[in-house]
Amino acid sequence: MEWTILGAGAIGCLWAAYLQQAGARVQLILRDPSRLDTFRQQGGIRLVRDEKEWFCPVEAGLATATGPIERLLLCTKAFDTESALRPLLPRLTASARVLVLQNGLGNQQQAAGLVGSGRVLIGSTTDGAWLRAPFEVVHAGVGETAIGPLDGRPFSLPELLPPGFGLRLRPDTDIExxxxxxxxxxxxxxxxxxxxxxxxxxxxxxxxxxxxxxxxxxxxxxxxxxxxxxxxxxxxxxxxxxxxxxxxxxxxxxxxxxxxxxxxxxxxxxxxxxxxxxxxxxxxxxxxxxxxxxxxxxxxxxxxxx
Structure with missing residues (x-):
């Protein structure tokens, strides 16, 4: 299973680390070459939880990279939704799923307008996380992520995420x-x-x-x-x-x-x-x-x- 993550803040790094631990192949999309250089010096994400640390090797690249995207997690700042997502549109497959996990409201509809509402899932999380340093994420509070379709179409969490994924999830039929x-x-x-x-x-x-x-x-x-x-x-x-x-x-x-x-x-x-x-x-x-x-x-x- 492969996941592409757009947005390497606290939540993006948190998901990247847990997806990698569950066996998924993960690629971060970073905003510029200097950020990519910083990542390459580290070679992955460091996850901190309950005073324990794990190193999670994941891949990283820029939006100009090529290759199909089947599962995309969008967790940039809400005001960056269109500018971050648009360069990746040609890479999305016909069956691609885009999980929007951002603050605020209105940006979810903006994402759906770009990729099609049938491909968009919306998430809302209560997980607490913060970056101790670039690509070093502290999972400070265990919460839950509700996930639901924007247009009410059925979906399957087990098909979306790998077995053993370490964050708490629940399907939500009333995500709005x-x-x-x-x-x-x-x-x-x-x-x-x-x-x-x-x-x-x-x-x-x-x-x-x-x-x-x-x-x-x-x-x-x-x-x-x-x-x-x-x-x-x-x-x-x-x-x-x-x-x-x-x-x-x-x-x-x-x-x-x-x-x-x-x-x-x-x-x-x-x-x-x-x-x-x-x-x-x-x-x-x-x-x-x-x-x-x-x-x-x-x-x-x-x-x-x-």
């Missing part, structure tokens, strides 16, 4: 709801932590941050209700606070992007929510405020880097 649940948590936690420069757990401990989080959750619930999407059994704020507490020492990906002067996924997270809110006629003033503040902060950091 699952994506909205993750979007809800991301909209509540990521922008606040990025603006305040704080860890996730501070949102639960700081009364002012917590008050804002409650407002964000109420606004989000109004949009979800207008879209006919039922989120959680209880109030969203309870779930968001639980996640913040359970990941208390974590730095959100948006905060890390701001600190490293990288583009954030604010447009695919809060930006998507604001777009949907406008479409269904629901006011979300606090989300819009955060969207504009993150845009300004991101622009200021990127300009200072230049």
């Amino acid at each position: 709801r699952t994506l909205w649940r993750k979007l809800a948590i991301n909209c509540a936690i990521n922008p606040l932590t990025a603006l305040h420069g704080c860890r996730n757990g501070d949102l639960a401990r700081n009364p002012a941050y917590r008050d804002t989080l409650e407002i964000l959750c109420r606004e989000f619930e109004q949009v979800a209700a207008a879209r006919g999407i039922r989120l959680f059994d209880g109030p969203l704020v309870q779930q968001a606070l639980r996640v913040a507490e359970n990941t208390g020492d974590n730095l959100s990906s948006m905060l890390q992007d701001i600190r490293h002067q990288r583009p954030t996924e604010i447009e695919q997270i809060t930006g998507y929510l604001c777009h949907e809110a406008k479409r269904v006629g629901v006011a979300v003033p606090r989300h819009r405020e955060l969207l504009e503040r993150i845009r300004r902060l991101e622009s200021a950091r990127m300009n200072s880097h230049d």
Whole structure:
């Protein structure tokens, strides 16, 4: 079984390592020659879990490489979906499956528009992972990845992944709801932590941050209700606070992007929510405020880097 992985961040490296351990042949598609040189010096991916380490030899190349692609994992930043995926389109076989495992919403439909909805599967993961160094991934929290078709067509996880694959998976016949649940948590936690420069757990401990989080959750619930999407059994704020507490020492990906002067996924997270809110006629003033503040902060950091 062969897998091509587009996006060598924490999740891409995590999947590459576990696929290799399960016996699959894995190739990473890297963004430029310098990144490829860095990879070749290491020769593979180092996986760290429970204070143990494994070296997982995988292949790597650039988007200009040739050869058919039967299974593709797309886990780039959401805003890179089209530019990363388009060069690989001629290599996808007629029966190829593309698993989209990204943050935010809207980019999944973008991928489907490029490769055809019948070939796209959507994933949403709660696995916690971070890069200790380039191509050295720490599996910090064991979660679960829900996978489902965008168009409702049947699919088989056993046919998609090798036996003995070490990450927890479950088929999901309502993947859109699952994506909205993750979007809800991301909209509540990521922008606040990025603006305040704080860890996730501070949102639960700081009364002012917590008050804002409650407002964000109420606004989000109004949009979800207008879209006919039922989120959680209880109030969203309870779930968001639980996640913040359970990941208390974590730095959100948006905060890390701001600190490293990288583009954030604010447009695919809060930006998507604001777009949907406008479409269904629901006011979300606090989300819009955060969207504009993150845009300004991101622009200021990127300009200072230049």
